[in-house]
Amino acid sequence: MLEDNVDELALLRLRLHSTRYDSTSFGLTLAPTMDCNFRCVYCYESKVIHHTYMSVEVQEAVVKLLEERAKHIRNFSVTWYGGEPLLAFEIILRLSKRFIEICEKNDITYTAGIITNGYLLTREKAEMLAAAKVTFYQITIDGTRESHDASRPLKNGAGTYDKIFDNLVQCADLLTNVSMRVNVGHNNVQAVDSIFEKLEESGLSDHVVPYLGKITNDNGDPELESICFTTSEFAKLDLEYTFSHSSHLDWFGKYPTLKGNYCGADCYQAMVIDPDGFIYRCWNEIGNHSYAVANLLRSTPDNLSLYFDYMLFDPTTDPQCSHCDVLPLCMGGCPYYRVHDRQENLCSVYRTELQEYLIAVAHKLLEEKKSAGCSD
Numbered sequence: 457m458l459e460d461n462v463d464e465l466a467l468l469r470l471r472l473h474s475t476r477y478d479s480t481s482f483g484l485t486l487a488p489t490m491d492c493n494f495r496c497v498y499c500y501e502s503k504v505i506h507h508t509y510m511s512v513e514v515q516e517a518v519v520k521l522l523e524e525r526a527k528h529i530r531n532f533s534v535t536w537y538g539g540e541p542l543l544a545f546e547i548i549l550r551l552s553k554r555f556i557e558i559c560e561k562n563d564i565t566y567t568a569g570i571i572t573n574g575y576l577l578t579r580e581k582a583e584m585l586a587a588a589k590v591t592f593y594q595i596t597i598d599g600t601r602e603s604h605d606a607s608r609p610l611k612n613g614a615g616t617y618d619k620i621f622d623n624l625v626q627c628a629d630l631l632t633n634v635s636m637r638v639n640v641g642h643n644n645v646q647a648v649d650s651i652f653e654k655l656e657e658s659g660l661s662d663h664v665v666p667y668l669g670k671i672t673n674d675n676g677d678p679e680l681e682s683i684c685f686t687t688s689e690f691a692k693l694d695l696e697y698t699f700s701h702s703s704h705l706d707w708f709g710k711y712p713t714l715k716g717n718y719c720g721a722d723c724y725q726a727m728v729i730d731p732d733g734f735i736y737r738c739w740n741e742i743g744n745h746s747y748a749v750a751n752l753l754r755s756t757p758d759n760l761s762l763y764f765d766y767m768l769f770d771p772t773t774d775p776q777c778s779h780c781d782v783l784p785l786c787m788g789g790c791p792y793y794r795v796h797d798r799q800e801n802l803c804s805v806y807r808t809e810l811q812e813y814l815i816a817v818a819h820k821l822l823e824e825k826k827s828a829g830c831s832d
Contacts, residue, residue: 475716504743599647
């Protein structure tokens with residue numbers, strides 16, 4: 457609620473710049489390899505998968521990057537990415553050790569997570585990752601065994617569903633924060649319910665939080681296009697599944713909150729770095745060197761125009777965004793889809809379903825109060 461004489465767009469602009477250029481935190485998304493043991497049918501990296509691993513020279517350049525900023529930051533976060541990062545397990549451990557040493561020396565809070573397909577996540581690796589302060593995992597399971605194995609097979613075509621779940625069960629006590637992405641399209645939406653049943657029977661309900669991911673056709677594949685939901689269709693589906701499976705899903709996380717900048721792609725203190733030292737704004741571009749904005753091993757920047765497209769967009773001055781009711785909740789939507797002119801994936805789910813999300817959260821809160829014995 458604001459006074460009539462307050463310029464709300466000016467307030468949003470101030471919040472945008474304050475978070476976009478905040479210098480107290482530094483975040484890296486690191487791909488120690490672009491190699492992968494899977495061949496997922498919708499993979500946006502399918503054209504850039506290659507048997508490349510981060511050289512010692514690039515590793516040292518990454519460490520130097522942190523050392524140069526260590527005196528000025530209070531928080532440092534790493535997301536291990538790929539390819540499949542666990543194929544480069546020794547590199548993860550080596551760099552983690554260096555990062556932890558630098559952060560302890562400079563009184564910096566260090567956090568780390570990993571986005572992995574989960575196939576190589578043995579208990580031994582999970583123990584070593586825990587010692588390396590990796591606390592967050594994102595793992596993908598696409599519905600039933602049949603639908604998952606069809607969309608996320610190994611390179612040789614073999615299934616992966618059973619192995620991933622076996623690994624999760626064996627490592628459950630070590631994995632305190634696991635998000636399970638369930639990619640959905642018209643071809644597998646009927647299989648989503650099976651995820652919740654499988655988590656229950658596997659004893660993983662208290663360890664794994666599933667959420668729906670929207671399959672997008674980033675490869676321009678005509679066959680893939682036919683299975684993709686529109687943003688509006690996905691918003692309705694996400695709403696339905698979030699609140700019908702509230703014992704598993706973090707439904708309160710669906711309560712809309714104000715944004716500053718959108719994500720790491722439009723944040724000054726965030727970078728995505730591939731095994732060759734190329735730097736990107738968004739991990740959707742990783743491995744495609746034509747989208748790199750710099751390289752750790754070169755002093756001159758690349759592709760400054762693309763960098764400016766990400767970093768200088770201001771939704772409060774955009775003709776469409778500045779007049780949108782949900783602007784404070786999305787701040788212009790996904791920078792990647794904006795830069796690459798993919799308007800169909802740009803907007804937030806709240807644009808079409810905001811009222812329904814608010815009502816659903818309110819009902820869940822009331823249910824919890826009643827179950828706790830509260831009368832008012």
